[in-house]
Amino acid sequence: MENGKIRPDVVSYNTMIKGYCKAGKTQKAMELLRVMESINLEPDKITYMTLMQACYSEGIFDSCLALYHEMGEKGCEVPPHAYSLVVGGLCKEGKCLEGYVVFENMIRNGLKANVAVYTTLIDAFAKCGKMEEALELFERMKTDGLEPDEVSYGVIVNGLCKSGRLDEAMEYLRFCRANKVAVNAMFYSSLIDGLGKAGRVDEAQKLFEEMVEKDCPRDSYCYNALIDALAKCGRVNEALMLFNRMKDEGCDQTVYTYTILISGLFRERKNEEAMKLWDMMIDKGITPTAASFRALSIGLCLSGKVTRACKILDDLAPMGAIPETAFEDMIYVLCKAGRVKEACKLADGIVDRGREIPGRIRTVLINALRKAGNANLAMKLMHSKIGIGYDRVGSIKRRVKFRILLEI
C-alpha cells in the first residue's frame, strides 16, 4: 500500500474486464490482462473465462484458443465451458479434427461432455463431408448416457440430406415423431431441400403440406426450399403461387426467395417476369447479394442482353453489395454457353476500365477459344496477360493494353 492508495486486486481487475467486455470493448479488456501480468498479479479462472466468452462471441476464435492454452499453462483450472468455447470456435472455422482433439483432451482430464458439445462436433464433421464420423459421434453420445435433443437430430438429418442419404433422413423423421422428439422447421426444411434436390419434388411438397397438421409453422427456409425444388423442375408457376402464399402467411420473402425465382424464370425464358421480380426486390429495399446478381446477369447474358447486365452492375457498384468478381462470373457464363465473342468483348471492357483479367478467367477464355476452333488466339492468350502489360521490341519495353478482339 503506497501513498495510502489501495492496490487493485484480481477481483477489481475482473470487474473492470467484465465491464469492458459488456461494453463490447474486448480489445481494452485484453489489454487489462496484460497489465495484470506486468504488475505480477495472477489472473484467475474468472478472468480467463470472461475474456474467452467475449472473444468467442465476437468470433475472435484464435484469441479464444490462445487464452485456453494460457490458462492451462498457468495451472489454472480449466472448466468444461472453456472446452465448449474452444471446440465451438474451431468447428465454426471448419477445423473439425482440431476440435475433436480438444474434445478428447477434455474427456482425458476427467470432464464430462454434454449434448451441446457433441452436437457442435457432429455438425462440424457432417459439414466437412465426414458423415460416417458424425454418425459415430452421435452413437457415442448415446452410449455416453446423453439423450440427443431436437437440435442433435436436426444436424444429423441435415447432414444426411446434404449427402444425399434421404431414406435414412426420412427414417429419423419417423423415429422422432414416434418418440416425441420435437420436429421443428429446420428439420423440415432440410428434408424438403434434400428431397427437392434429389428430384423427389412431390414428396417434398407432401412434407411441406404436412407441417400444418403437425402444428409446425412454416418459415422462409421451408418455403425457399420448396420454391427452389419447383423452379428447378420446370414448375415455376407453382413456385410463384407459393411466393404469393408466403406473403399471405406472413412469412418473409427474402433475398434467397427472389434469387431462386429469378433463376427459375430465366431458365424458362420468362425474361421480363424475372426482371420484374428483380425490380420488385430492389423496390422493397432488399439488398441484392452476389448470388442474386449472378442469377440476374446469367439470365441477361444468356438472353443476349450483356449490355443491360453491365449497366445494372455499374448502377449497383456504388452500393458495394456486388463483388469485384461479378464481371468474371459473366465471362464464365458466356464461355460456358459457347458465346466466346461476347465473353471476349466483356473482358476487353474490363481492360479498358484499367483492370486486369485474373488467371483463372483467362484459362476459361483460352479453353473456350480452343473449343470454338480458334487455336491460334488461344495459344497467343496463353503467353500474354489480358490487360495492361508490357511489350518488348528488341531492347525497348513499352506499356500496352492487350485486348482480345483486336487479335481476332
Add this chain to the structure above:
DNA sequence: TTAGGGTTAG
C-alpha cells in the same frame, strides 16, 4: 443455463 443447427450457384 453460460454453449449447439438451416436456404440461392458450381
